[in-house]
Amino acid sequence: MNDESIQTGDTTTRADGGTPAVDRREFDFESSENGLNWEQHIKPVAKYVSLAVLVAVMLFPVYYAFANSLKTPEQIFTSPLGIPWVTFDPAAWSEMAWNTMWEAFPFVEYTLATFIVSVGTAGLATVSAVFAAYAFARLDFPLKNTLFVLSVAGFLFPVVLLAIPIFVLMQQLGLLNTYLGMILAFTAFTLPYNVWLLRGFFEDLPDNLEESARVDGCTQIGAFFRVILPLSRPALASVFLLAFLLAWHNYVMAFIIGSDELHTTLAPALIELKGTFFVANFHYIMAATFLTMLVPMLMYMYLQKYLVEGLTSGGGVKG
Amino acid sequence: MATIEQDDDRFGASQRSFLDRILEEYGSLQGLLFLLPTLTILSVIVFYPMLVNGLLLSFKQFTIPPTVADPWVGLENYKYWLIGGGQALFVFSLKMTLLYEFVVIPLDLVVALAAALVMNEAMPARPLWRGIMLAGYASPPIAAGLVFATMEQAATYGVIYQILSPIFDIPAGGGMTANSPWAFWAIVLAKVWRDFGFMYVVFLAGVQSVPSELYEIAKVDGAGPVQRFRNITLPHLRTIIVTVVMIRTVFTVGKVAIPWAVTKGGPVNYTTFLGVAIFKQAFINWSMGRAAALGMIFAVMVVPLILIWVKTETEDFS
């Protein structure tokens, strides 16, 4: 204490405040021990309480769908929150959703169609976007600005506004009820964001890489294929996954373009299921919903890095 | 020293080949070639139908199946929404849409920011918890909507209903999803659960990018947690928040899936937000001309927002 008072007194005489500041911090530290301290007492508790609440809220709906998909319709009424391995009754397997849904409804076809459309969209969008983005990032051509604005402005354009024009277009082109129609429509929706994201990625790469490749004997295009593309795999993965998920998630377009059973994706199929059998076939809805959630969730679980990178560069963090 | 065989005249023969000339001198061709797939898809699937189909249809009495052979009706479709029989629905829908935005976006923002701050703290198994925060955003909106709709029914399995009904007087007939104003909140819950993940991811990246020295110097200066949040974290996130709020505002206005999955726009038209109204008019009532006109009115309202976004995001691009 004596030491501190000397130092405090000393501070007033020192213009530069060099060493005393260190001692003063120690002084503050000791004095704050008396009361309730945020860092030591409140924060750890607040942190873990909020964590518990957030995790519970996020997981509960997923758990709900999963748990109830493993019950009979009666069990859902009697024990909606029951843990599946407690409530699970092997004897009732023959009437459970996971066993019968494939025959009761064309879920095999729905699932297959969803995969075909999502993979097709992701592939087409990634290939188209990578060239366009590279052109915007590195090449010079007339009307570059205008074309860029046109290419990315669609990012925020509400899909529902395009639903009618695209429905009519698909009718005119004979692409209703086809995978191609859905793939083209989804690609058009996902492209603006993909182009924008990849352009940002290419712009962040040092110019020197292509220059070095050109000095080494490549043309500009050669440098793109041989040096830039191999480097861009993470960014391409982000774009591919985001496009895949857009197609997987979308309801409106899938509903209007693919109205027959064999050419519709899981999202419209779920709504169909709900409209027709809401209470009676409850377990089917839970199983189908969980099935629809499962693939994107697994992708987020294992490929989180790519998805999060793709999302954050869209939020203006990187620019 | 090993050398490559070379003649003295190593530059003499290198007159530019035709291909080189195309690639190096007419770089513009190359650029446009690279743009071709994207521009084709966007033109055929977005620009052409929007301008031709969308605009033309809004002046036609277009129904499916066509009652009369789609006659031109001039401004009739627009009059229907603005001064005619659809006016009440249009005005109500607009009002509900605005209310929806004003409730959903701030809720998204607060939840996302809180989650980002918690997930930025040191804790065991942090990557796992961070991933779990994205469970909502990973879910298809339809699936999220269905699960919430189920939990919001007045039944034994209606978990959310069970929790809320002792506090609020929610009618047992129809539960939350079929009674106003509960249907609105039923959608809001599903929407926030499903959508806040986007803002959360962006905020988390933003919070992580605050230099830790700033917090350290603030601690040395004696700033408490609230002051640190207000004076360091928030200012750092300001531009991010503005951008994200704008993006989400525009996105939310036109999204159909969650309201559709939870309430189908009901009870009656209570949760028929603008996007839902267009969808219903076009693909449930099959009155496409009117729906197209509503879409055009909607587009006029949304386009300025999009232009602002494009302008801010392309400022660096010149």
Place this chain on the structure above:
Amino acid sequence: MVDAKLTDVRKTFNDGQVVAIDDIDLHIEDGELLVLVGPSGCGKSTTMRCIAGLETPNGGTIEFGGHEVTNLPPKDREVSMVFQNYALYPSMTVYENMAFGLKMRGADRETIDEQVRWAAETMEIGDLLDRYPTQLSGGQQQRVALGRAIVRDPAIFLLDEPLSNLDAKLRAVMRTEIQELQQELDVAAVFVTHDQEEAMSMGDRIAVMNAGRIEQVAPPEEIYHDPNSLFVADFIGSPAINFFECSLTGTTIDHDVFSFDLPDSIAEPLAAGLDGDQVVIGIRPEDLGITDPGQGLFDTRVEVIEPMGDRKIVYMDVGDRRMEAVVPSNAAVEEGDDIGVSVNWPNSHFFSPSGPKVLKWVHAEDPSVEAGADTGEFVTDGGDGRIDGDDTGEVDG
């Protein structure tokens, strides 16, 4: 082997609004290491990029070994280049990085392998061939970048600030190594740097650039001892040259704190070479000496002394300018001392205030003031005051 010749090369950006390089002429001789040095934005990098073919000049011609290459793309120029950030291909191993240029030229597998191993051995990176660039330290990346540049036996070797990302110690090592490498390869090399010390220590010749123009091309000694403009004199040398802004009346030089008479043999050509009566005299810090007060050209006070080991730098104020003198470390001078300052005139330079040098004092006579005790030691060439505007290469004082 090949030389490179730039004639009236001009490069503008933004539709001519920004002139990066303005009609420069430069001849890089076969086997020489030419250093392009200048402050940032002076056009040195653009000049190099024009040589590499990464930029196409808006005017002028570039010839390699007598063949015009002005419009050839980089891939046909047979140059190799080392970039400031090395620009190693992150997706390739060290071996693949070095092999890439050869592969692009269609070399067969054995040739590639032979060349890569030779270059790796030369650069002492033989044990790194399987690594990826991210697994290498800065110095190792630098070696790989150099290896990649020499592996194809380039016609011209271009180095764009290759050392500026290295720490000071490594930089000194690499300087010598690059010089040795260049001599061994016996190839024309252009080295761009903003560091005048690096330029002085490495270049066979130095081209000093400023605002898109070449101010002077000469060997380092000449650049230092006989700068042909205010800019070159100021840019080259550390501590920097001292400038005295004076006026010339008849044969009398007037400065705020001193005045003296010039010999006619200097005053006449000086007066003839100046536009007005203003003249800037440049004197290197080592050409200023310390004397007792009253004994030198003018008196001042020592503000700060920086010991530098074998010598020390004495800072003093003359008028509103801070001047620097370099004296032996055993010179008896302390901070705060009142001193006189003497001048080694035969190494002083007379510039027009607009930039160009008018003449260098290369003369036996001392000016008509007491110039201090040191002056007697000067070795001069005994000739009369020579006008030095024609770059005679006179270097010693």
